[in-house]
Amino acid sequence: MFEKVNLLLFCVFIAHFRHSSSTSDGSGGWASFPNEMIAQPGDCTIERIEIEELNQDEFLSKYAFAKPVVIRRTNDKKLKQFKELLAKDNLLHRFGDHQIRVSTANTYSYKKLDVTMRQYLEQMKPQTLDMLGNETYYWLR
Numbered sequence: 001m002f003e004k005v006n007l008l009l010f011c012v013f014i015a016h017f018r019h020s021s022s023t024s025d026g027s028g029g030w031a032s033f034p035n036e037m038i039a040q041p042g043d044c045t046i047e048r049i050e051i052e053e054l055n056q057d058e059f060l061s062k063y064a065f066a067k068p069v070v071i072r073r074t075n076d077k078k079l080k081q082f083k084e085l086l087a088k089d090n091l092l093h094r095f096g097d098h099q100i101r102v103s104t105a106n107t108y109s110y111k112k113l114d115v116t117m118r119q120y121l122e123q124m125k126p127q128t129l130d131m132l133g134n135e136t137y138y139w140l141r
Contacts, residue, residue, distance in 0.1 A: 091121060
């Protein structure tokens, strides 16, 4: 069940932020490195439904206890504002100079570094198979 919830949240994240209006390419300013991807991206196979087309009875009988679903809101101004807030340029502008503590998430090493949000966001890159867990820093707040 935990994996389903994580997959659902990931698909919701991708569905919402794939089409960000903050940049012309829809990325929100976030880069991906196709040649370094461990798994190739593809469409999320979880069913998507517009909220206007779903009622509570249908949700409870078809999805709540049986399978994940991505519920979208077609004309939601708050969602658009939220996506714009999470655009990389906006985060850098608002919080770039804030100090944060990042750490490795590894059983054998818990090294911590104090960096600015700008330093953290600008050095972010995908984890590769040859990188050790103690070489990747996470902001766990």
